[in-house]
Amino acid sequence: MNVSRREVLVGGATVAVACVAGPAFAEDYPSRPIELVVPWGPGGGADQLARKIAQLGEPEIGKPMPVVNIPGGTGATGMAKLLSNPADGQTAAIYIADAHALLAGKSPRWTMEDIAPVAVLIQAPSFIFVAQDSPHKTWDDFAKAAKEQPGALKVATLGFGSVDDFTLSFLASKGVKVNQVPFSKPSERYVSILGGHADALYEQAGDVGSFLAGKQMRPLLVFGSERFAAFPDVPCSKEAGFDIALPQFRAIVVRGGTPPERVKKLSDALEKVAATDGYKAFLKEQFAKEDSFIGSAGAGAFVAKQLDDMKAAIKQAS
Secondary structure, three states: OOOOHHHHHHHHHHHHHHHHHHHHHHHOOOOOOOEEEEOOOOOOHHHHHHHHHHHHHHHHHOOOOOEEEOOOHHHHHHHHHHHOOOOOOOEEEEEEHHHHHHHHOOOOOOOHHHEEEEEEEEEEOEEEEEEOOOOOOOHHHHHHHHHHOOOOOEEEEOOOOOHHHHHHHHHHHOOOOOEEEEOOOHHHHHHOOOOOOOOEEEEEHHHHHHHHHOOOEEEEEEOOOOOOOOOOOOOEOOOOOOOOOOOEEEEEEEEOOOOHHHHHHHHHHHHHHHOOHHHHHHHHHOOOOOOOOEOHHHHHHHHHHHHHHHHHHHHHHO
16 A cells, blocks of 8 residues: 555644544533523522522633523433433433432432432422411421321322332321322422412422511421421421431432533532522522532432432331
8 A cells, every 4th residue: 555755744644643632632521502401490599599699600611501401200300311321421411319319219210320420419408388277386296187187197208119109108107197199390389388288288498488588387397306407496307206307318320421521520510609609598498508519429329329329228117
């Protein structure tokens, strides 16, 4: 095979350019806007987080983060959208405890290996809320009614197979049996107790903050081992005799297999976002822990631990 001197020179130059340009292109992340998938409808806590991150994150990330709501299947539909995209970090998703709970059930649609946790952004306890004028003035009132008439009281939840479901199943195993009423749309779930469609609501305080401020609803019980500072008169589940606390967490994940350097770069940018006054104010509005943030170095272990706790709760309930 005859190869001219010119072809050798051109070919060599091409290889040289590729060797020099290759790493530079690899480091050029993000190369375009990062699509942020919210596996829930507009208006809920996950959506609020996504829009806050999109607002505060662009200066740190260097690219916009358009928010795309894809509700359905307790988060499964939105997660399918994430997992159908390349593992390049250009698509991320808000990942919350309720979607994560699906991995504790039978035949989950994804596994821990399919996702790469970038950062945990919110950690907050869950509550049982009632309307302000509810006849159940205390948790003891509510628990007594549930024991006397099993299944008569209706509790609005996100859906079956969620953290809400696991917690209520645990309570049922201890004699506090209620009728779970799922609402896929956050707005409908929140107002269900105001319109008489449910007797109580399982939710996080930040998601119903406006209703609490307006004296439209009040908490009866906080799930955890201690009382919550914002509601000092509200008992915690442990003191009420129920040793269960599945906190709600909200994180950002990308598809498993995304290059670690990209995961870290995105995590580092989100850490800067979490340190801003605007995000700290947002955490306070959400009744979340001030030290909620966990970067990519620890987010995977945190999420794995939450799954272990969920499986333990299911085992206790059964």
